[in-house]
Amino acid sequence: MLTAAAGFLGNNETVLVGVGMPGQAATLAQGSHAPELTLVYESGAIGSRPARPPLSIGDPTLFAGALQSLSVADVFTFLIEGGRIDTAFVGAAEIDRLGRLNSTVIGPYESPKVRLPGSGGACEIVQYAKRSLLLSPLQERRFPAEVNFVTSAPPERAEILIVTDQCVLRRAPGGDEVELWRLYEGVEVADVDAVVGWPLRTSPELERMEVGGGIDD
Amino acid sequence: MAERATLSEAVAELVEPGSSLYITGFTHLIGFAAAHEIIRQKIEDLTLIRLTPDVVYDQMIAAGVASRLVFSYLGNPGVGNLHAIRRAIEGGEIEWTEYTHGSLIAALRAAASNLPFAPVEAVGATDLMKHNPGYATVEDPFGGGEIAVVAPVRPDLAIVHVQRVDQHGNVQVWGSTGDIREAAMAADRVIVTAEEIVDEAELRSDPNRTLLLGANVEAIALAPMAAHPSYAQGMYARDNRFYREWAEMSSTAEGARAYLDREVHGLDGREAYCELHRERLNELKRVGDQPAGTVNFGINAAIADVQE
Numbered sequence: 161m162l163t164a165a166a167g168f169l170g171n172n173e174t175v176l177v178g179v180g181m182p183g184q185a186a187t188l189a190q191g192s193h194a195p196e197l198t199l200v201y202e203s204g205a206i207g208s209r210p211a212r213p214p215l216s217i218g219d220p221t222l223f224a225g226a227l228q229s230l231s232v233a234d235v236f237t238f239l240i241e242g243g244r245i246d247t248a249f250v251g252a253a254e255i256d257r258l259g260r261l262n263s264t265v266i267g268p269y270e271s272p273k274v275r276l277p278g279s280g281g282a283c284e285i286v287q288y289a290k291r292s293l294l295l296s297p298l299q300e301r302r303f304p305a306e307v308n309f310v311t312s313a314p315p316e317r318a319e320i321l322i323v324t325d326q327c328v329l330r331r332a333p334g335g336d337e338v339e340l341w342r343l344y345e346g347v348e349v350a351d352v353d354a355v356v357g358w359p360l361r362t363s364p365e366l367e368r369m370e371v372g373g374g375i376d377d
Numbered sequence: 378m379a380e381r382a383t384l385s386e387a388v389a390e391l392v393e394p395g396s397s398l399y400i401t402g403f404t405h406l407i408g409f410a411a412a413h414e415i416i417r418q419k420i421e422d423l424t425l426i427r428l429t430p431d432v433v434y435d436q437m438i439a440a441g442v443a444s445r446l447v448f449s450y451l452g453n454p455g456v457g458n459l460h461a462i463r464r465a466i467e468g469g470e471i472e473w474t475e476y477t478h479g480s481l482i483a484a485l486r487a488a489a490s491n492l493p494f495a496p497v498e499a500v501g502a503t504d505l506m507k508h509n510p511g512y513a514t515v516e517d518p519f520g521g522g523e524i525a526v527v528a529p530v531r532p533d534l535a536i537v538h539v540q541r542v543d544q545h546g547n548v549q550v551w552g553s554t555g556d557i558r559e560a561a562m563a564a565d566r567v568i569v570t571a572e573e574i575v576d577e578a579e580l581r582s583d584p585n586r587t588l589l590l591g592a593n594v595e596a597i598a599l600a601p602m603a604a605h606p607s608y609a610q611g612m613y614a615r616d617n618r619f620y621r622e623w624a625e626m627s628s629t630a631e632g633a634r635a636y637l638d639r640e641v642h643g644l645d646g647r648e649a650y651c652e653l654h655r656e657r658l659n660e661l662k663r664v665g666d667q668p669a670g671t672v673n674f675g676i677n678a679a680i681a682d683v684q685e
Contacts, residue, residue: 179454179455180455202403202478203403203404203405203553203555204403204553204554204555205553214455215454215455215615215617215620216404216454216455216615217403217404217454217553218402218403218404218405218406218454218552218553218555218607218608219404219405219608219615220405220552220608220610220611220614220664222553223551223552223553223610224610224667225667229551229552229553229554230554231554231555231556231557231558231559232403232428232478232482232555232556232559233482233485233486233556233558233559236478236479236482237482240479241479241499264475264504264505269504269508270508271467271469272466272467274467275451275463275466275467276451277450277451277452278448278449278450278451278475278477279449279450279475279476279477279478279503279505280429280449280450280452280477280478281450281477281478281479282477283477283478283479283480283499283500283503283505284477284478284479284480284499286499287498287499287502288499309504310502310503310504311503311504311505312503313502313503315502
């Protein structure tokens with residue numbers, strides 16, 4: 161998943177990342193085909209060149225030697241809501257046919273079965289970033305036809321990429337629903353169909369994708 | 378005008394039972410010492426406001442000092458879940474009001490600039506609209522259709538931990554400034570706790586780094602290491618071991634209570650806490666040297682008379 165995600169990050173892009181897998185994918189891209197990648201963290205670190213993996217997004221290692229230090233408010237108003245993020249990593253427990261994300265709750269909102277972290281910045285990110293990138297293993301419970309709670313809903317112009325451990329799903333800009341877009345070697349359409357909770361459409365651009373051995377592969 | 382106080386005096390005087398409180402710090406410079414002091418003084422029925430409740434509010438909620446939580450992201454950053462808050466929410470023991478980061482920031486800015494509401498377009502398409510009475514929709518007077526708006530969020534008090542403050546309460550911060558300015562400007566009153574109290578001249582030599590003015594600050598307390606276990610840029614690293622230990626301890630209500638009994642109620646203040654953790658703190662304080670560049674603020678004093 162990491163290497164696949166890293167492959168989607170272009171050299172001159174501005175990428176909103178977090179700690180953990182998104183940060184690792186960005187670092188992987190920076191170390192190979194995208195040395196000029198600009199990393200943006202919600203904490204206000206812009207253009208970070210971390211000397212070690214950050215413990216959290218406010219980690220001093222993201223600010224020492226950064227291009228700029230902004231407030232959280234400036235990151236949201238100018239960079240995220242201003243539409244200046246090319247690719248943004250988001251997290252979610254569920255994603256549905258329309259590319260809507262749930263990171264809020266499983267079960268009723270007022271008396272939750274499982275309380276999830278909540279939106280954080282995901283609602284604004286999915287609304288304004290050119291492309292939102294979700295890393296998620298391909299599991300039935302994560303791909304229902306309709307999410308239990310709409311935390312983030314992509315507008316028509318946005319692109320949503322869901323990089324899984326078997327394939328890449330995509331809601332294209334201007335598209336109406338999530339489609340199968342890339343299949344990793346050794347995975348068949350039927351394998352994906354068996355997991356996703358709605359009749360999954362195949363993109364006219366469906367291709368096989370080779371994923372090199374990465375940190376997690 | 379800001380007055381010098383001890384942390385315990387500032388908390389006793391300015392944190393009122395039943396009031397709303399914002400302790401700042403976006404994973405960096407989190408005011409843990411103030412939170413512990415509030416727990417120690419058993420000031421209850423608080424409304425706790427923060428973008429990211431973090432371990433600091435997990436501890437306060439485990440301690441039972443809060444009746445309501447206002448937030449936009451629940452997580453132990455880089456570690457996982459906040460168990461005490463989840464238990465309280467899933468068990469119906471606490472009320473909560475939930476935002477998104479962008480709209481909670483907009484709500485703080487609306488309060489800070491005396492606006493009746495602020496547009497928050499992205500929230501309009503979400504289910505959160507139905508669950509937070511602080512959201513509504515209005516008709517865009519310029520023909521853009523319906524748009525979601527958010528009511529101001531005005532904390533009674535903000536507690537801000539910073540690297541340095543002068544004797545008048547003027548504040549400088551470097552590294553992540555996070556939510557400090559928005560929360561402090563939105564709040565009715567502000568307490569500043571600081572790693573160092575420096576001379577006004579030192580701040581005046583570098584005005585671009587000044588984040589808050591003393592005119593908006595009620596009390597200043599010197600509180601070294603007050604952000605532990607979180608970080609202070611250029612001063613100490615995060616105690617990540619503690620963040621992981623808290624995840625473990627707080628996985629049961631008894632475990633969380635045992636920690637609070639031992640390290641908050643069982644100690645008479647922050648100095649005792651620092652003494653207890655002296656070795657660990659010394660380890661965390663070993664940061665490298667990476668000074669910021671200097672710039673010239675000099676003027677041409679001879680060009681003085683604009684009437685010339």
